[in-house]
Amino acid sequence: xxxxxxxxxxxxxxxTHFPVALTMTAALCDGLGFVWPKSSPRKAQLHGAGYxxxxxxxxxTFPAVLSGLFMTKGEVWGHDVLLFHHLxxxxxxxxxAGLGTWRALAGSSPSPRSxxxxxxxLLLTAGLMGAAGxxxxxMVVNS
Amino acid sequence: MSFSxxxxxxxxAILAALASLGGAWLSASPIKAMAASSPVGLxxxxxxxxxxxxxxxxxxxxxGQSCSHCHxxxxxxxxxxxxxxxxxxxxxxxxxxxxxxxxxxxxxAKKYDDHQIAExxxxxxxxx
Numbered sequence: 001x002x003x004x005x006x007x008x009x010x011x012x013x014x015x016t017h018f019p020v021a022l023t024m025t026a027a028l029c030d031g032l033g034f035v036w037p038k039s040s041p042r043k044a045q046l047h048g049a050g051y052x053x054x055x056x057x058x059x060x061t062f063p064a065v066l067s068g069l070f071m072t073k074g075e076v077w078g079h080d081v082l083l084f085h086h087l088x089x090x091x092x093x094x095x096x097a098g099l100g101t102w103r104a105l106a107g108s109s110p111s112p113r114s115x116x117x118x119x120x121x122l123l124l125t126a127g128l129m130g131a132a133g134x135x136x137x138x139m140v141v142n143s
Numbered sequence: 144m145s146f147s148x149x150x151x152x153x154x155x156a157i158l159a160a161l162a163s164l165g166g167a168w169l170s171a172s173p174i175k176a177m178a179a180s181s182p183v184g185l186x187x188x189x190x191x192x193x194x195x196x197x198x199x200x201x202x203x204x205x206x207g208q209s210c211s212h213c214h215x216x217x218x219x220x221x222x223x224x225x226x227x228x229x230x231x232x233x234x235x236x237x238x239x240x241x242x243x244x245x246x247x248x249x250x251x252a253k254k255y256d257d258h259q260i261a262e263x264x265x266x267x268x269x270x271x
Contacts, residue, residue: 065167073230074175076168080224080247090164098160105152114149 008071013140016064020133022057023096026050027126034119051103054122058100061093085135092128099125178230194265202266205259209251218270223248227270236264 026049033046068089072078077086099122110118206218213223220226229236237260243250255263 062163066170069167069171069174073178074171074173075230076171078230080244090167093167094160094164097163098156101159102149102152102156105155106149110149111146114146 008067012064012067012071015060015067016133016136019057019060019064019096020129022053022060023092023122023126023129026054026057027122029053030119030122034115047109054096054103055100058096061096065089065093081135081139085132085139088128088132088135092125092132095121095125095128175230194268198262198265199269200266201259202262202264202269205255205263206266209254210263213248218267226267229267229270233264233268236267237261240264 029046030050033043033050036043036046069075072082075082077083099118102118106114206214207216210223210226211218213221214226215221215223218226231239237257239248240255240260240263241250241252251260
């Protein structure tokens with residue numbers, strides 16, 4: 001079966017921005033909700049948005065990763081810029097899958113102690129996603 | 144929300160993370176095998192050029208002149224990376240040779256024309 005060789009780069013480019021944006025948004029919403037005054041109803045709304053976006057972001061990583069694997073013809077590490085991209089992608093992918101699962105199962109109002117740990121891991125994951133996106137962009141710019 | 148439920152959720156989260164990562168890495172092998180069984184043809188990068196031993200030999204000469212300093216005489220890598228079994232399309236190879244890689248590899252657009260770059264790509268594609 002003939003497949004347009006530019007299909008996978010296009011699909012990867014299209015699918016990869018969703019999990020990046022959703023993870024950043026989840027970190028922003030939950031981060032704001034974390035410091036927002038308890039008395040305000042906005043706090044619950046921010047956590048609700050964080051809950052939805054992290055689960056959607058985790059689900060969105062699967063098409064992004066799969067299209068990336070097809071694009072690179074199964075290259076898991078690579079070299080140069082692709083290697084840098086993958087050094088951030090794989091930990092971010094694993095952490096995001098874990099965060100989405102934990103958030104879905106632990107509910108929308110976990111204990112403050114657990115949520116503090118969750119926030120720390122979420123911020124780390126958002127940073128890794130940002131770095132992976134940066135190196136992915138470098139490949140596009142330099143190719 | 145009970146603490147025990149959060150601990151259970153943590154167990155599932157770790158399992159999901161490992162399964163996702165493992166699944167992605169395991170799926171890379173069949174994808175690699177599929178790609179190897181349907182190699183991208185030379186014509187994709189350079190219409191009008193037919194792959195032949197002469198074309199590949201010409202590409203090898205260009206490689207010796209311009210690439211072997213960094214990629215090694217046998218293209219197995221030195222200062223630059225190993226160029227065997229490259230998992231990129233011919234078009235991408237040609238574009239990289241033409242434009243270079245910022246801070247890592249110079250552009251060869253002025254030194255080689257499209258036809259010569261296609262010959263170089265033909266040689267690189269023969270490296271298995």
